[in-house]
Amino acid sequence: MERDVMSFDVVIVGAGAAGLSAACRLKQLAQTQQTEISVCVVEKGSEVGAHIVSGAVIDPKALNELFPDWHERQAPLTVPATEDQILWLRNSTQHWTIPTWLAPKTMHNTGNYIASLGNLCRWLADQAEDLGVEIFPGFPAAEVIYHENGSVRGILTADMGLDAQNTPKSGHMPGMILEAKFTLFSEGCRGHLGKALIEKYALDQNKDPQHYAIGIKELWDIDPVKHQPGLVIHGTGWPLQGDTNGGFFLYHTDNHQIAMGLIVDLNYSNPWVSPFDECQQLKHHPVFAQYLEGGKRVSYGARAIAKGGFNSLPKMTFPGGLLIGCDAGTLNVSRIKGTHTAMKSGMLAAEAILDAMQNQQTEAISFESHFRNSWLYDELFQSKNFGPALHKLGPFWGGAFNTLEQNLFQGRFPLKLHDKKADHLQIKLAAHCLKINYPKPDGLLSFDKLSSVYLSNTNHEEDQPCHLHLHDNKQPYRVNIPLHNEPAQRFCPAGVYEVIEESSQPRLQINAQNCLHCKTCDIKDSGQNIQWLPPEGGGGPNYPNM
Amino acid sequence: MNTNHLKAIVAIKRVIDYNVKVRVKADLSDVDLSNTKMSMNPFCEIAVEEAVRLKEAGIVDDILVVSIGPKNCQEQIRSALALGADRGLQVECDVSASPLDVARILQKIQQEEGADIFLLGKQSIDTDNNQTGQMLAALLDCPQATCASRIQIEQNKAIVTREVDGGLLTVEMPLPVVITTDLRLNEPRFAALPKIMQAKRKPLAVKTLADLDIKLTTDIELISVSSPAHRQAGIMLNSVDELISTLRSDAQVQIPKHGEEA
Ligand SMILES: Cc1cc2nc3c(=O)[nH]c(=O)nc-3n(C[C@H](O)[C@H](O)[C@H](O)COP(=O)(O)OP(=O)(O)OC[C@H]3O[C@@H](n4cnc5c(N)ncnc54)[C@H](O)[C@@H]3O)c2cc1C
Ligand code: SF4
Numbered sequence: 164m165e166r167d168v169m170s171f172d173v174v175i176v177g178a179g180a181a182g183l184s185a186a187c188r189l190k191q192l193a194q195t196q197q198t199e200i201s202v203c204v205v206e207k208g209s210e211v212g213a214h215i216v217s218g219a220v221i222d223p224k225a226l227n228e229l230f231p232d233w234h235e236r237q238a239p240l241t242v243p244a245t246e247d248q249i250l251w252l253r254n255s256t257q258h259w260t261i262p263t264w265l266a267p268k269t270m271h272n273t274g275n276y277i278a279s280l281g282n283l284c285r286w287l288a289d290q291a292e293d294l295g296v297e298i299f300p301g302f303p304a305a306e307v308i309y310h311e312n313g314s315v316r317g318i319l320t321a322d323m324g325l326d327a328q329n330t331p332k333s334g335h336m337p338g339m340i341l342e343a344k345f346t347l348f349s350e351g352c353r354g355h356l357g358k359a360l361i362e363k364y365a366l367d368q369n370k371d372p373q374h375y376a377i378g379i380k381e382l383w384d385i386d387p388v389k390h391q392p393g394l395v396i397h398g399t400g401w402p403l404q405g406d407t408n409g410g411f412f413l414y415h416t417d418n419h420q421i422a423m424g425l426i427v428d429l430n431y432s433n434p435w436v437s438p439f440d441e442c443q444q445l446k447h448h449p450v451f452a453q454y455l456e457g458g459k460r461v462s463y464g465a466r467a468i469a470k471g472g473f474n475s476l477p478k479m480t481f482p483g484g485l486l487i488g489c490d491a492g493t494l495n496v497s498r499i500k501g502t503h504t505a506m507k508s509g510m511l512a513a514e515a516i517l518d519a520m521q522n523q524q525t526e527a528i529s530f531e532s533h534f535r536n537s538w539l540y541d542e543l544f545q546s547k548n549f550g551p552a553l554h555k556l557g558p559f560w561g562g563a564f565n566t567l568e569q570n571l572f573q574g575r576f577p578l579k580l581h582d583k584k585a586d587h588l589q590i591k592l593a594a595h596c597l598k599i600n601y602p603k604p605d606g607l608l609s610f611d612k613l614s615s616v617y618l619s620n621t622n623h624e625e626d627q628p629c630h631l632h633l634h635d636n637k638q639p640y641r642v643n644i645p646l647h648n649e650p651a652q653r654f655c656p657a658g659v660y661e662v663i664e665e666s667s668q669p670r671l672q673i674n675a676q677n678c679l680h681c682k683t684c685d686i687k688d689s690g691q692n693i694q695w696l697p698p699e700g701g702g703g704p705n706y707p708n709m
Numbered sequence: 710m711n712t713n714h715l716k717a718i719v720a721i722k723r724v725i726d727y728n729v730k731v732r733v734k735a736d737l738s739d740v741d742l743s744n745t746k747m748s749m750n751p752f753c754e755i756a757v758e759e760a761v762r763l764k765e766a767g768i769v770d771d772i773l774v775v776s777i778g779p780k781n782c783q784e785q786i787r788s789a790l791a792l793g794a795d796r797g798l799q800v801e802c803d804v805s806a807s808p809l810d811v812a813r814i815l816q817k818i819q820q821e822e823g824a825d826i827f828l829l830g831k832q833s834i835d836t837d838n839n840q841t842g843q844m845l846a847a848l849l850d851c852p853q854a855t856c857a858s859r860i861q862i863e864q865n866k867a868i869v870t871r872e873v874d875g876g877l878l879t880v881e882m883p884l885p886v887v888i889t890t891d892l893r894l895n896e897p898r899f900a901a902l903p904k905i906m907q908a909k910r911k912p913l914a915v916k917t918l919a920d921l922d923i924k925l926t927t928d929i930e931l932i933s934v935s936s937p938a939h940r941q942a943g944i945m946l947n948s949v950d951e952l953i954s955t956l957r958s959d960a961q962v963q964i965p966k967h968g969e970e971a
Contacts, residue, residue: 169902209726210746282744299902323899336899384735419735461732620746622728700899705728707745 166319167339171201171297173516174317174343176304176356178206179215180280180502181488182349183287184229185509190294191229192517200517202296203341204288205320207303207680209701211288214680216380216464216709217280217502218412218422220244220272220395224538225506230290238286240276242417245393247272250450252400252411258450261398267569269497269546272395277414277422279708280502303697307356307363308340314525315483317342318356321697326626345516345527346484349509352469353682355695357490366477366486372585373492374471374550376409377683379442379656380424381615382708385458387419397499399558402444405597407431408558409438410499411445413454420461420708421454426468426499428553429586429654429687433596437653439465440601443609447602455608463618464709465656465681470496473547474581479534482526485512493539497546497569507539545569551580590689593648612658616677620705621657623676623698630698631659631673631684638692639671647689654687679704715825715862715884717760717769720815721753721789723782724835737933740835749785752830754792755890758897759860760828761793768862771795773822777814779803783913790908791900797913800921805836807929812844817921819849824885826867831856831889842889852882856891 173189175182186202193200208214223240226233233240249261249270263271288298304318317340324335348357352375361367396413403409409427416422425442446455469475469492476493479486487493487508494501515530534540549565604610623630633639643649644662649671651660657677663670680703685695725731726746734741749757763769774789776782777800786797800814819827827849832839839855846853854869858877861868867886871878872893900908918925946952956962 167903209728212744213746279744285744297906299905302902320902334896334898336901339902341902459735617730620726620729705726705746707729708743 164337166337169203169339169341171203171341171343172520173200173202173345173347174341175202175204175347175349176318177349177351177354177490178204178208178211178288178298178300179284179349179351179488179505180287181490181493181505181509182347183211183284183291183509184225184506185347185349185487185513186291186296187229187287187294188510188513189516190291190296192513196517203343204291204296204298205302205304205318205341206298206300207697207700208300208703209705210300211298212281212285213300213705214703215281215284216378216466216706218380218414218424218499219278219280219502220275220414220500221278221280221283222275222498222500222503225503225510229506229510236290239282240278242277242392244272244275244277244395246391246395248394248396250396250398250400252398252402252448252450254401255447256449258398258400258448267497267549267565269495269549269569270397277393277395277416279416281706281709283502301701303700304356305338305697307346307359308342310483313482315346315360315481316340317346321700323699325628325699327628329628332626344483344520347509347512348484348486348490349488349505350490352467352489353686353695354490355685355697357486358685360481360484360486361477364478364481366479366481367475368478370477371471371474371581371583373469373475374582375429375586375686376426376468376470377429377438377465377654377656377681378424378426378468379438379465380422380463380709381442381460382462383421383423383455383458383460385419385421385454389454390419390421391415392417396450398450401448402441403427405433406557407433407436408553409441412499413451421458423451423455428470429467429683430584430589432589432591433599434590434593434647434650435596435599435653437599437601439612439615439653439656443604444601446608452608460610460618462706462709463615464704464706465679465683467682467686468494468501470494470550472496472550473543474551476543479508479512480515480527480530485515485527485530487512493543495542495546497549497565504539504542507537508534511537511539548580551582587687587689587691590647590650590687592646612656616657616679619657619679621677621679621703622705623678623702625676627699629673629675630696630702631675631678632694632696634692634694635690638690640669642690643688644669644671651684651688651693654683656681656683660684713767713770715763715769716771716773716822717763717826717828718773718775718815718819718822718824719753719756719760719789719794719828720811720841721757721774721776721785722750722830722833723747723776723778723785724750724833727751727834733934733936737935739931739934747781747784749788750830750833750835752832752834752890752892754897755892755894756828756830757789757792757794758895759890760826762895763826763860763862764793769826773798773824775800775815775818777802777806777811786913787905787908788900790911790913791905792898793904796911799913799915801915801917802925804925806925808838808840809844810923810925811841812848814918814921814923815841815845816848817923826862826884827887829887829889831891842887846887849885849887851885851887853887853889854880854882855889857888858891858893860888860894
């Protein structure tokens with residue numbers, strides 16, 4: 164098919180922290196170098212921020228560099244973190260408070276802000292547009308387009324108006340090619356184009372496999388009397404059990420709201436684990452219930468997190484483009500922070516692109532040296548052992564190791580821990596694992612999946628190709644259902660995968676309309692049989708303030 | 710023969726997106742709109758699409774899109790320009806204007822523009838008033854056709870099929886005319902990327918209420934907003950007898966005993 168083509172100097176895929184920071188930096192640098200540069204950002208969400216889920220306690224380090232006057236520009240970072248609490252939930256009613264000197268230094272939050280990353284992205288988008296960046300929400304990048312010589316030429320946006328059988332409906336609008344000298348991929352964790360690029364250019368050669376977690380988040384209006392803006396609570400322990408690791412967060416933001424959630428590492432082995440239900444159960448612990456009781460849940464969302472860190476970080480440049488932010492995996496797991504690092508990676512990419520354009524290079528090779536000379540590199544290098552320690556030694560001894568390493572050795576422990584087994588390979592046979600019976604939700608503190616998904620405002624046009632593609636339609640019946648009791652039923656936080664018994668035959672039903680674009684199924688399916696693809700533009704959640 | 714070179718005005722409203730679950734503020738003072746996705750009212754989008762189709766058919770040659778609201782309603786004006794409208798006008802207004810005020814403002818604009826066709830959505834999905842078009846027609850003292858599902862413009866007249874309870878009603882009236890759109894009139898197109906870029910360069914004027922010499926009326930006051938009552942969870946019963954006794958005792962339904970007169 165003949166496609167329309169539009170050309171820019173730089174095309175950026177994804178209006179998240181990384182992509183928007185890159186866009187702003189490109190324009191700023193062009194201004195100081197008195198050159199013109201055309202920058203276009205495509206975003207699959209119906210608006211900037213619609214698909215962003217984060218905690219978030221944000222380190223303003225990168226923002227200070229990008230917009231030193233962000234205060235005057237009214238960036239939505241208004242609640243400074245004032246108090247850190249680190250807790251160990253011993254069981255369903257008790258907890259220990261870990262003295263701050265015993266916790267890894269990286270867990271201290273003085274100088275950081277509690278904020279909504281979605282709102283920060285909305286603000287960054289305004290700054291970018293003021294600088295002349297073209298931002299197009301509602302346009303997913305569906306495919307990477309290559310030049311004949313194998314370098315990246317740009318992307319193809321998704322078609323609009325195809326029916327479930329892939330045939331054009333009335334009003335069908337074919338996708339267009341957006342070509343550029345450089346294309347930046349900043350899709351966040353497990354971008355489907357990032358995944359394809361890593362494979363095509365073997366960017367992860369000699370690296371540890373990427374490791375992931377799923378983060379589930381809720382926003383609550385709480386009783387103003389119980390509200391302590393600036394209070395940051397982190398912890399681990401109950402209700403997670405066995406080799407299921409993770410941690411929770413509870414942040415007192417502004418407007419008498421609490422952001423809370425649970426992050427569950429996706430290297431768990433028990434197929435009966437349901438991160439969603441773990442999160443629902445968690446809220447009944449007195450640590451949470453004391454704040455949430457009498458409150459009202461106002462939003463729900465979920466998103467995967469790339470947490471492999473330094474050891475898993477792929478090569479970030481390739482001919483015609485770069486992979487930045489969580490699409491590459493720049494999150495600092497020792498601080499569970501990926502915003503400032505994603506932003507910084509975008510800013511460094513912008514510098515490297517301008518170098519390359521000046522020197523007429525097709526690969527932004529100076530990125531490597533910009534990166535090595537930056538605080539981003541130091542930060543990621545220093546926390547390289549954090550994730551592997553938790554994976555290998557468990558939360559208790561791993562945590563102890565991390566305190567020692569981060570506080571005594573400043574992250575320069577002369578040993579490098581590795582975690583070489585990919586998360587999806589960990590899942591065990593259902594029959595060999597303890598079946599977990601999660602308590603029924605009470606409708607006050609805990610809820611079922613459907614009423615949760617309702618609060619995400621997710622929606623997809625019904626008559627369109629299913630955006631969750633199974634490479635092999637029979638695999639669930641051969642492997643996932645008989646051997647693992649289809650873990651997707653439980654790890655999907657939106658109830659997309661349902662096994663329905665039909666005349667004693669199980670049938671896997673995919674309710675694609677509910678999808679939250681968290682990417683967990685693409686990551687955790689043991690046979691890597693599920694491919695997440697972008698649905699029609701604008702589909703997916705519409706998160707406010709997440 | 711077609712009547713050519715007509716002028717159309719489309720009034721559009723920025724409303725909470727239809728996908729978003731509406732949430733009432735904790736103090737019940739209004740709906741919480743902070744950082745929620747806002748869009749063009751779907752009926753207004755249909756009105757824009759219809760105007761663009763009339764333009765493509767060579768009947769209309771100038772489409773002005775008007776929105777009354779704070780600065781961010783320019784986003785919706787830009788969307789309409791991307792769909793094919795020619796010019797935009799934002800009337801700055803930081804409070805929610807009542808249907809009558811909106812009609813008065815549009816009347817002023819019509820006095821300056823002298824359009825032949827005024828298109829509006831039949832109602833906005835936020836306040837559901839279904840009044841503005843009717844009031845505007847009254848103020849302009851011109852014919853109106855509400856809830857249109859088909860529009861034909863011929864020789865200075867409009868032939869409009871209206872959706873009415875249980876059927877369709879076709880009416881004919883001379884221009885200028887006010888038409889409000891119903892769901893089945895058309896299916897709005899997707900805006901293409903190049904059109905969205907071009908839309909950024911189309912003219913978008915801004916006027917204040919003072920420019921139009923309008924003072925808002927203050928005879929409607931929003932007292933409170935509340936969410937629909939929570940539906941109670943269902944219960945499972947085992948027999949008809951149990952159902953009847955539960956209806957009698959819990960739901961206080963008067964059910965006559967067997968053999969009794971109702
Ligand atoms: C529950 C949770 C809590 C967290 N807490 C914190 C915290 O407290 N502090 C902190 O600093 N970090 C935190 N993080 C991590 C942080 O959110 C991420 O590191 C950060 O969002 C990464 O930014 P990014 O720009 O790389 O990707 P994202 O923020 O994910 O943005 C990617 C954007 O690209 C868009 N996109 C993706 N694919 C396409 C496509 N093909 N076409 C068009 N658009 C596309 C997406 O819709 C999205 O808008 C948390 C994450 C989670 C899930
Ligand atoms: S279908 Fe996959 S991407 Fe969508 S919500 Fe479920 S796990 Fe996440």
